[in-house]
Amino acid sequence: MDRTLRREWISKAALCAVFLALTIAGGLPLYRHRHFEMPVVPSPAVTRIAMLSEYCSGLKGTMADTTVYFMEGKNPGGKALLMANTHANEPAGLLSSLVFLENALVDTGTLIIIPEFNNSAGRNTRPGDGYPLTYEIRTGWGNKKFRMGNRDASPLDQWPDPDVYIHYPDRQMLSFIDARNTNRTWPGRPNGPLMERVTFAAMEIMRKEKVDLAIDFHGAETMFPVTNCIVAPEKSAKIATLASLTVKAMEGFESHVEPSPSGFRGLSHREIGDYSETLPFLLETPIPFLDQPTGPKTVKLLLDGKDPFLLNLAKQKKLFVPYDETGWPMEKCVGQNCSVALEVLRQYSKKKPERAIKLMNVPRYAELVTNGVGYYFHDPTIKK
Numbered sequence: 001m002d003r004t005l006r007r008e009w010i011s012k013a014a015l016c017a018v019f020l021a022l023t024i025a026g027g028l029p030l031y032r033h034r035h036f037e038m039p040v041v042p043s044p045a046v047t048r049i050a051m052l053s054e055y056c057s058g059l060k061g062t063m064a065d066t067t068v069y070f071m072e073g074k075n076p077g078g079k080a081l082l083m084a085n086t087h088a089n090e091p092a093g094l095l096s097s098l099v100f101l102e103n104a105l106v107d108t109g110t111l112i113i114i115p116e117f118n119n120s121a122g123r124n125t126r127p128g129d130g131y132p133l134t135y136e137i138r139t140g141w142g143n144k145k146f147r148m149g150n151r152d153a154s155p156l157d158q159w160p161d162p163d164v165y166i167h168y169p170d171r172q173m174l175s176f177i178d179a180r181n182t183n184r185t186w187p188g189r190p191n192g193p194l195m196e197r198v199t200f201a202a203m204e205i206m207r208k209e210k211v212d213l214a215i216d217f218h219g220a221e222t223m224f225p226v227t228n229c230i231v232a233p234e235k236s237a238k239i240a241t242l243a244s245l246t247v248k249a250m251e252g253f254e255s256h257v258e259p260s261p262s263g264f265r266g267l268s269h270r271e272i273g274d275y276s277e278t279l280p281f282l283l284e285t286p287i288p289f290l291d292q293p294t295g296p297k298t299v300k301l302l303l304d305g306k307d308p309f310l311l312n313l314a315k316q317k318k319l320f321v322p323y324d325e326t327g328w329p330m331e332k333c334v335g336q337n338c339s340v341a342l343e344v345l346r347q348y349s350k351k352k353p354e355r356a357i358k359l360m361n362v363p364r365y366a367e368l369v370t371n372g373v374g375y376y377f378h379d380p381t382i383k384k
């Protein structure tokens, strides 16, 4: 081998090594993000832990399969389902569902919780928006780490995307990306794309377990009109209105009722009501982090909701929520979610005492605002 040829081989090998090193350095954080397991400490009220695939075999062995917790009270009654991380970039829902899961004690009826509903989206990242991969919540025993996910399932789990997503069964044409959005794939089908199997399995839980109420926790931009509200179809409207009026009168915060539009298909608050006996409610809490015109997408902004650009827009009356220097901290979001969900359960139990769902030990708005969210998460290293 002459000298020039050898030099060429050396530079090629060096370039290959640099390429490999960059691939590994760039890929490792994404690999760790996708495989991070969030520790949870379920309350002693949890009586059964199932997988979503038990309700749709097509989910078995996929990243879309997820844990379903059942908390059966000693007295028979109704059943309520709480779902979070339908959109895994709206963390207030996940944190709220975990406050229920780690603390609730069930007196009457059954509470079913799916904290990571779109499990694949929870393991997806948001390229281009500079989102943090993880965030931490301060607790009495140290920091608890969470994964920041995306709105849509990972293309690693459902691919390729169609040009247009045709909703099943209404055949409404939706954006291609909605094929991976579990708030467009309701009611789903057992042999459809993976995300349709996720929503189908949840429909099966509601039909088979005879679930009375389903609450889907979300978060929305402060500049989006459907924010700080309970979205409810006609059949849930009365309970939603009573819950909204009660939290305003008793706890001093706003969460108005938005009617679920019947012409816009695939959403939980529409299809659950149309395809089962269950009454659906979708809770939207404001998350300033999600707004477009903010400063950098930092963990601080996610947790305290303070942003100078939004403050400026608030002064120009461009936001749909009252917004000032105090921002919109995460404990406020979680507090609102917990109080509204508890109030929905209470109003339903009052209306249908034979199907009551009575919980204890779940904090309400004022307690969460005072104590913070981390106060309600338990140390996973302590065995009970």
Ligand SMILES: [Zn+2]
Binding pocket: 086, 087, 090, 183, 218, 219
């Ligand atoms: Zn959402």
